[in-house]
Amino acid sequence: MGKIMANIHIGISGWRYAPWRGKFYPPKLAQARELDYASRQLPTIEINGSFYSLQRPESYAAWYAATPPGFLFAVKGNRFITHMLKLKDVDGPLANVLASGVFALREKLGPFLWQFPEMVKFDPERFEHFLSILPQDTESGLALARRHQPRIEGKVFLEMDERRPMRHAVEVRHESFRDARFIALLRKYNVALVVADTAGRWPYMEDVTADFVYIRLHGDKELYASGYDDEATARWAARIRAWSTGGQPDGFMCASTSAPPQRASRDVYCYFDNDIKVHAPYDAQRLLAALGLR
Numbered sequence: 001m002g003k004i005m006a007n008i009h010i011g012i013s014g015w016r017y018a019p020w021r022g023k024f025y026p027p028k029l030a031q032a033r034e035l036d037y038a039s040r041q042l043p044t045i046e047i048n049g050s051f052y053s054l055q056r057p058e059s060y061a062a063w064y065a066a067t068p069p070g071f072l073f074a075v076k077g078n079r080f081i082t083h084m085l086k087l088k089d090v091d092g093p094l095a096n097v098l099a100s101g102v103f104a105l106r107e108k109l110g111p112f113l114w115q116f117p118e119m120v121k122f123d124p125e126r127f128e129h130f131l132s133i134l135p136q137d138t139e140s141g142l143a144l145a146r147r148h149q150p151r152i153e154g155k156v157f158l159e160m161d162e163r164r165p166m167r168h169a170v171e172v173r174h175e176s177f178r179d180a181r182f183i184a185l186l187r188k189y190n191v192a193l194v195v196a197d198t199a200g201r202w203p204y205m206e207d208v209t210a211d212f213v214y215i216r217l218h219g220d221k222e223l224y225a226s227g228y229d230d231e232a233t234a235r236w237a238a239r240i241r242a243w244s245t246g247g248q249p250d251g252f253m254c255a256s257t258s259a260p261p262q263r264a265s266r267d268v269y270c271y272f273d274n275d276i277k278v279h280a281p282y283d284a285q286r287l288l289a290a291l292g293l294r
Contacts, residue, residue: 011044057101
């Protein structure tokens, strides 16, 4: 069980939130030291800034330096690809994301999260192309990064310290994705479907589509605001234990009747995004404790 537990990563989405100052963050802590502090309370964090705009290599290098050994970042994919282009003509923009400095995270680079808005529907052709060009390791990722668009010249980082696997997860918010063809596509390219708890706002699906599971907890009663009580924490701990040992939790809800390939274990990444009332970091710590982790 210890070996399985070592592959469970529980954390938060983002770390710069004004309401957290003086509550989760100690009073008078400099804003520049918030990541330093948060990364010593929790083992993994999603980078949110990369969703809104391309970040710079020096930012990724600074984040790497600020965090302890063994820490892991998930990188939120740029919304220009998911929200604006809606997956049309995305080869260049994807290369830009990969060239922007993500490889400066080295061994702390975890999965990429690609979040789609609720107005984007399942388009099999566009999604298959997108999934097919997502790099599966840092070597192929660097090769794609070198084809970045001229507009970001001078703001790129095109080095890798060693070849490592790269993982990708997609979060969808339109009912059209409740489709067995979508699940089959994700499995074909080993891309995880995000299990997203959104207080009933968007579709909830638990299909296992990759060699890992990615969970986002946005609030079970009120989106982005409500916390997870002891009962809810215990329920998520049980689900994570089932997924991490290669199984499925009781009462799972899937879009496809086809079972995933059998595995003895799966890595699990879980991020709390219920940040408005400062629940996220404490909920993450409680879930870690419920799993017997740090």
